[in-house]
Every structure is written in C-alpha cells, then in structure tokens.
Amino acid sequence: MSEAAAQPPQSTRLAVLIPFGIVTLIWGSTWIVITGQLGQVPPSWSVAYRFAIGGAAMLGWALFKRVPLRLDARGMGFAAALGMMQFVLNFNFVYRAEIYVTSGLVAVVFALLLVPNALLGRIFLGQRLGRQLLVGSAIAMAGIAMLFIHEARVDPGSTSRVLTGIAITLMGVCSASVANVMQGTQTARAYPMATMLGWAMLFGAAIDALFAWVTTGPPRFDFSLSYVAGLLYLGLAASALAFTLYFGVIRVIGPAKAAYSGVLVPVIAMALSTVFEGYRWSALAAIGALLAMTGLVIALRARRPNR
Template sequence: MTTASLSPTRDSRLGPLILACLAATWLVWGSTYLVIKFALISFPPFFQMGSRFLAAGALLMAWTRWRGQPWPTRREWLHALVVGTLMLGGGMGGTAVAEETVGSGLIVAFIAVVPMMITLANLAFGLKPGRMEAAGIGVGLIGVLMLTQGAGFQASTHGLVAITVACVTWSIGSVLSQFRLPLAPGATGFASEMLCGGAVLLGLSWMSGEAPQWPPQPVALAAWAYLVVFGSLIAFNAYMVLLARAPSGLASSYTFVNPVIAMLLGVAVGGEHVSGFEWSAVGVVLLGVVLLVSGRR
C-alpha cells in the first residue's frame, strides 16, 4: 500500500481496503509489543529498535527513490533527526527497555495515555481541548495512576521510569513534527525519521555496551523480521491510508483496541499475568481514550 495515490476524500463506508487497514493497525500493531519481548531474547532493546528502524527506513527510502521522489532537504533531515531522536530514540527505545522487566500488555496499556499527553502538549500552541476531551484526559490519567499501583509496575521502578520517558518523548516529538519541525512530504519524511532515529538508537546501544547474541535464536530473528516488515512498513502504510480515507475517529481506534489485543496475547501466548485490579485500571484508561477520541472535532 502506498500513500502517493490517496484521495483526501474520507469515506465512512467500510470497504475491503478500509477493513484490511483496520486489521493491520489493530492486529499487527497490537501484536508488536509481545513480538518485541520475543526479539529481546537475542537483541538488546536499543540495538533491536535501532537495527529495525534502519532496515525499515532504508527499504522505504529506496522505494521512494525508485518512484522518483526527491531526497529530503538539509533542513528536513535536521527535523527528522530531532523528531526521530524523540519519537524513536526515546519513545520506542524506552518501550523496549521497559519490556525487559514489565509485561507487554501492561506496557501498551500505559502507552494508551499518549493521545492525552499530545492533547495537553498542544496547549503550548493554543489548541485547547473541548469538554469531552478534557473529561477523557482526566479519566485516562486516573486509570494510569491506578495502573502504576498494580503489581506489574510496582515490581519494576526501572520499567515504570522507562515507559514514562517513552510516552513523554513520543508525545513531544509528535507535537513538534506537526507545528515546528515538519518532515519531508509523504513516505520520504517517515523514511528519513526512521533512518535518523535508528542511527540514534544504535548510538545508544553502543554507549550502553549492549551485546547482541550471535547467532541469534530463530524465534528472536523471526520476531525482528516481523517488526521490520509488518510493524514498521505494512501497518504504518495502512495507518496512512486510514488517515486519508477514513473518519478520524476510526483511524484513531487503534489507541483503544491495541491495549486489549496486546494484553490478551500477552496472557495467552506470552504467559504474562494480569491481575483483576490491573484489568480494571486498563478499563479506566480505555474509557478515557474513547472520551478523548469522541470529543475531537
């Protein structure tokens, strides 16, 4: 799927293309958090994410060049470096670090608060939330506070700090890319972001003294390849299609579907344990996200 031929017209009908894109953003993105944990068997967090985004960025940039799209300008590369450092270096790097000690399902439930953080960050640019959005932020933050009191995060202060940093840096990078640091148009911009963010992550890996296992275990290598092809390329392009052709609420629906899918996969496949209190906390977080998305104009 590509973004170059998309029409700006939004269609509320759920045609085959929209359904396929929804399946990609719901199921693929919902599964990537558990897959990250499998990849950690052989690939340390910063190395795993850095090599993943370098590979995906190189493939995407090669595709854009084959289609005749121009290279990003020097300024756009600088923007990609800043945004990639925040969103991928801090956001995805912190997520992988947190997954070393915290269950993947709880991690993605915490990440569900990111749309609320972005809405709050937009205040710096004069974008005030409506009443429904404000209510969603309040409810969601209560759910996150509940989540931090559960057994998963209580057992790992390191994991809690890592995922908090990840959410904050991802939110700041998202807002800056919208208002201050625009990337190159279309897929070229996201390819440059992945290349820059991947390089930063490999730098963090080197400074941290990470040592990947070689040869990697087959399950870890398969997980890494899944993250490159499905998580970074297919699902991302599906999301871009939804942004162009589907109602905004439908395009954002992954924010409250992914936590449920990730937690179910974590319990059923990953053998993770989620307490009743943590399930309740997740329910409160998701209610906040639903209110937030419903209140957006």
C-alpha cells in the same frame, strides 16, 4: 446549526478508523514480540536493526512509488530530529523498561501518551480540548488506572525495580509525544511521508548503532527463527507500516486523539497474552478495559472546538 457543525468529526470516518484500528492491532502485539528480542542481543542493537529494516523498506517503497528520495537541508534536519526523538530515545527507553517490569505494565504506562500529546498539541499546534474530549479522557484514564493497579499486582517485583521501569517508560512517553507533535506541524506536511519516515528511521538506526557499539561493544545477532521473525515483524509491520498509518492519522485528527490508539494497546496486549501466555483476567482488569474503550469512543466522537 451550521453545516460544519452537522458534519461528523473526522475521527469517526472510515478513512481514519481503518488505519487507526490497524495501528492499534499491530502495536498491541508488539509488546509480546519485543520480549523475544531481549536475550543475547543488547536492546540497543535490536532497536538499530529494527529501524534499519524499517527505513530501508520506507525508502524502497518511496522509490517504487516514484516519490523523490531527496530532502533539502531543512527536511534532513527535521528527519534527524524526528529520528532522535521517536526512533532512538523512545524505543531505547521502552526496550530497557521491559528489563525491569512486564511488557503489560509498560504498555499500560505508555497509554499515558494521550496526556502530553494533548498538552503539547494545545501549546504548539493551537488545538483546543473540548468538553467531550476531556470527559472521554477522564473515563479512559480511570480505566488505565485500573489496568495499572492490576498489572502492578500481577508483577509486584521489588519497589525499586518497578519504579525504575515506570520512570524509564515515562521518559519514552515524553520523547514519543514530542515526535507525535512534530508530525502535526507544517514542516512535516511539506515533505512526502515515505521519504521523511525512511530517512528518520535510518538516522535513528545509525545513532542507535553508534550508541550500542559504544555501550555494549561490536554488533551481536541472534540467528534463531524466533528472533529473526520478530525483528522482521517489528521492522516492517510495526515500524514501516504502522508509523506511516499513525502519523497520517495525526495529520488528520491531531496528536491528542491519535494517542488514543495507546489506550486500547494494553487491552489488546492483554487479550493476546490470554491466548498465547495463559493470562488470567481479573474483575479489576475487565472493568478497566471496558472504561478505556468507553472513553475512547466518547473522545473519538468529540468535535474539534473552534479556536
């Protein structure tokens, strides 16, 4: 056995597991918080406010760390494209999906992100999928399927509303996956993370605001404590902090493994719902959660196969 083969995979190291865990915990809580953003403020305006806060925080952090704030033309173009895919399309789809179906169902469907991430990572980044990663993925997807069935039973709704919500969520999944794979490219690595993300969020916020104004009219805001607190949490913790950590993980272990944070997000979302919303677990949901976590462990322990 070679020395390289004897080394544990990067995804089992604390430098990866700690940010991976933080991101998963934060994003597991956002689904409940987002429901509090759906009210008198149109979703597009809420998305615009969120990333204006996140982008300003990222550039402020870069300034504090004395990281250059200026990007060249290629960098600005990359930031604009990243902002469109991640902070415009993805989040507008997610916020609108929660109008049609429960946040739990949206979180479960979004866990499918690992599929396009793996496929696009293979096509554009040349990252092969080893047998252990495929086995872990299959086990995790079986768990996600059980969680999906459980959530669909909890919130059956009308067939048309459920299908509409799922379709909108899947569009968000696809746009997020493109953004994830972009972070694994050499272009992304050529620029400071804080600067790139800051500009991407501000580009996204500007486009979100333009779209919101055209489709819903002038800005609207909710000055209630719950809305403002939720907005600050989503802008600072769930955007500025979480995306910095998540994209950093992608650069180390690739988009396929990084997407496994989404496998645990529905489990955490359901656990938080148990505490704050009186959510009741079924045997199907418990088995699904156990399978999802088992698949996660197997996949993260998989070594990257040789090219």
